[in-house]
Amino acid sequence: MLIEKQRGALRIAALNPTALRLKLEPGQALADARGCVPDLAAFPHDPAGDLAFLDRLSRRCDDYTPSVQLYPPQGMVLDVTGCAHLYGGEDALRDGLVAEIAAKGLTVRAALADTVPAARALARYAGESVEALPIAALEVEPETRHALGRAGFRRIGDLASLPRKVLAARFGPAMTTQLARLLAEEDVHLVPQPWQDAVFAEQRFAEPIGRSDDVIEVIEMLLERAAVQLAERGQGGRRFAMRLHRSDGHVAQLEVETGAPTRDSALVLRLLRERIDSLADPLDPGFGYDSIDLAVPHSETLAETQAPLEAERQQPGEIGRLLDRLAVRHGPARVRRFAAGSSHMPERAGKLRPLNIKGKTSSWLKVGETEPPLRPLVLLDPPQKVGVVDSIPDGPPRQFIWQGKPHRVLRQEGPERIAAEWWRRRGGHMDNPGLTRDYYRVEDETGHRFWLFRHGLYGAEAEHPDWYVHGLFP
């Protein structure tokens, strides 16, 4: 069951068949529904996600026909005029499509008809003929539908035989237009989904080429062609995929990703060289390549910019290109940026995020002036347990052993009490809130500074709380 917030209350937006059998209905308040069925599984409704899914699904239907139109939230119309023979008839096409979509675990209803409204109505009401459909199948204003019901019409067939002029006078011209469309007396045009081909460039050769310089040159040419296509769309590529078709049928695939959308062929070429350098098995041209093609599977909007006057001029501080190159050579997960987290738990307040993963960033907390560093430079993850030799209850240890070496504490500051995030824990609000940590900054006699914490409050949470070192200060 899906819920959404309507008129200030959580209401049911959609139900699955099981829930429908329980006599729940859309629009009902969640609280009422819970009253009827206490152990109801409710999930938030995500219309945008549904639409995106429908859009993806419609792209799959491009296999069947080039003109597909979405009817959100649940519908999709395919114009199969002239396409059916490829699948052995209209019914076979429909069955194939239904089977393909149903294989994804979806419930599909499909119908074939001469016009869009008729097909939609037949699919929705699972009818055999348009005449047998209920009045509700007519896509008119709710008031008009209500008025039709009051006038005693039950089925579309009841309306079909009546003179249209009379109907138009009584129920409005929009209703007769809809009726005519439903009865396939009038056609309505489909507005197909705008469909853009992926940027693609290909070069075939009269003779296979084998020299790597030639290959690079061809790729550069393809990149320039792709750049023209991208510029026409106002886009820049994020991923460039090349395929080198060898004369013996082997296909070598090369792919580079950039951190920002680009149309700069020199940049992509440089990344590509890095990629070739870092290949475990170098490119083997064998008897040469027959053809090379280039696709840009992922592109993003990139505004038109003026080319720099001085070619290859690198601005100081322009680190993006370097990071792209490092990401290509060593893998994007190895290039990391610092990300501030909005949490008071130390391990969540500062994280490292790989370059290829985007996430929300919060700003770093300001530090007080004339205060020594209160957070360590290096955080141990997970914290390492220390052996406490000599301690006073409710204070930091006077001596502890870490990594096999004893440290005698000369200076200390604390505690900084950090409570556990009980809301992240199962049963955290009841009896399992997690242990409080008391953090101390300590310095040993040789000047090494540590960030220690005691896991659990003395007596209240733990009988003999453990001590951990969580970070190192310079």
Next chain:
Amino acid sequence: MQVDSPLLAAQPTAPPPMGLVALGEPRLDGALGGGLRADGLHEFHGAGPADAASAVGFALLVARLRQGLDDRPLIWARQEDALGIPYGPGLVELGVDPDTVTLLALPDGKALLRAGLDCVRDGAVAAVLLELHGKQPLLDLTATRRLALAGAKSETMVLLARSAAPPSPSAAHTRWQIAAAPSQALAASAPGFPAFTLNLLRRRGGREGFAITLEWNRDTVSFHAITPLSGAVPALAAGGALDPQRKSAG
């Protein structure tokens, strides 16, 4: 002799192609002839096994000072299995903006050197900090020379922070031994500001064997000398008190 003197005078005092990074302590900067070469290769060795954090911390602070010259970002490359993870809030506490630092976590010393050389050659960053643990057979005279030349060409400072490393021949401009130093205690004997004991082991074409204990001041972005174990010296006066406007604004 008089004929030769202009030539003699001209050679040793020829100004380095790039600027110098002054550490802020006059006595030390004087001994270094103004500071560390901004496009040079500098090595920082942790004195003991527990001084790795101090060595890398000091190198990071030098990188921060280098950043002050031209505001380019920093690269910090380390091995994946190095102790702990660099901590953003801790960088902020030292006065380093974590958003200007990119971290590379690489599988081994070989990849680290290769990536480090790439970064140094590129010239997009102010300084490249390479954190290396243990013996690095690949980091020989040739490799360090390559790093030093690339740094001089791209005006990038190269900082090697090493721990548990036996001394090996190197083309570094300076080589330091770094140890954690007891800090100047604050009120209620709380640990104070970051403090380091430096030992200048080697300096190309210059004086060696210079030892000093420095304390880092985040507010003035500089080091200053402290006398170790001097006891009750108030370590607070520098910075905030001199600048009442900033304080009231913050």
